[in-house]
Amino acid sequence: MTIAQRINLGLSRVPIWLVYLIGALPPVWLFYLGITGGLGVDPVKAMEHRLGELALQVLVVVLAVTPLRNWTGVSLVRFRRALGLITFYYVVCHLLVWLVLDVQILSQIWADILKRPYITIGMLGFVLMTPLAITSNNLSIRKLGPKTWKRLHQLTYATAILGAVHFVMLAKGFQIEPLVYLGVILALLAARIKIPQRRAMA
């Protein structure tokens, strides 16, 4: 048995509900830290940023599933739906913290969405993600047909780019971290285009 097969065997024993459970915890934990003083003197921003980062991090894992399988044979495909829904959950929490705890003022929220490009882009990413979350179930795959469903879910690529660009645009000065996220996401998307060609040649 190859290493990849052994890892896959191990992974096959991990129940999906465990992934959902673990994924559900960070926002709850952050909220707990926020009300008990564990997030420093500006818990609103700390929560907002941490949740946004978490969403990007899980999204990177989601995008890595296909290249990882192509390169190493290790398959996380079983967990992809759970990871996608967890990403959406983090984005919703991130958005809620921004709306309810940060900006607070309804008219201001709408003005920000229209006037501030980085917020417009972030919102667009969220809007594009919503149908993906809604159709992340077997019934939707059956109703839409696997082809249409798959094409629809390629919107993930757009949301990932929008999410990373949103992060790059809100940085002050020249900062490395957001650019690293954008670079990794673009690389993972590029890997998707190139890998099948290389395989065909080999």
Next chain:
Amino acid sequence: MAGRYRSDLKWSDVTPKAGWLNRRELMAGAGALAAGAIAGPAFASLGAKKTSYGSDLEPNSFEDITSYNNFYEFGTGKDDPARNAHRLTIDPWTVKVDGLVDKPGDYSFDDLVSGMTLEERIYRFRCVEAWSMVVPWVGFELADLLNKVGVQPGAKYVAFETLVRPDEMTGQRRNVLNWPYREGLRIDEAMHPLTIMATGLYDEPMPKQNGAPIRLVVPWKYGFKSIKSIVRISLTEDEPPTSWNLANPREYGFYSNVNPNVDHPRWSQASERQIGGGLFAKRIPTLMFNGYEKEVAGLYSGMDLEEFY
């Protein structure tokens, strides 16, 4: 110049010392002692003159003020300065005074502040990022310093520079900004009695993450104008280049007066979040000139504040 502000507020009204005294503060006190800049007991009290400007304001805790800082020389995270600033050597400290002055030269910290009257000034502090604090600074009026070195008639601006020392200021190893950090004021802004050179807060020597040993505080402007850890003061005829303006002129103007009616391109400046209010703190409206309109609006009469943001 000193002592012109009076009100009923006493220093003892602010916050019980026991309430904010903590390990970090102990370290700050010890650091000040080691630096030898201040002779005194373990908690080196500056013994600043008890003025009470800002009697209507409730200062943030020492913990708030010293754990949440924008000081990119030590990293871009708000908690980076508190973690990294301990590496900074502040003794000896020399400030070069040059340009259109009668007495240019390299002034040691002690020479620079000798003859100055230290005062307490409780000021609002409004960051361009739309958060705010209230800080009980200790310092002296910049005007007193400028008068001491003698401003020549042709001087129209004051330029400031922060130390560059990447060994100690680890954030300077990356070009987040074009170091050294630079700021500037028009001469009338610099001479305004609200403008101070701060050497401490909460009656203690300035914590390193807040800009030790000496920094500028201009309470009616966004916080980034209040340059920290100053090593150079130049009197100039022309408007000096300033760091954030160089980095992004569309977003950060030379004046950068707090103005709820002129938005930052990426966010509204109409309101602010007060640090220290916890997870559910309500936003409060931002005040024109950060609440110092009565005192400073005259400096800008006839100017279009949307053009000169």
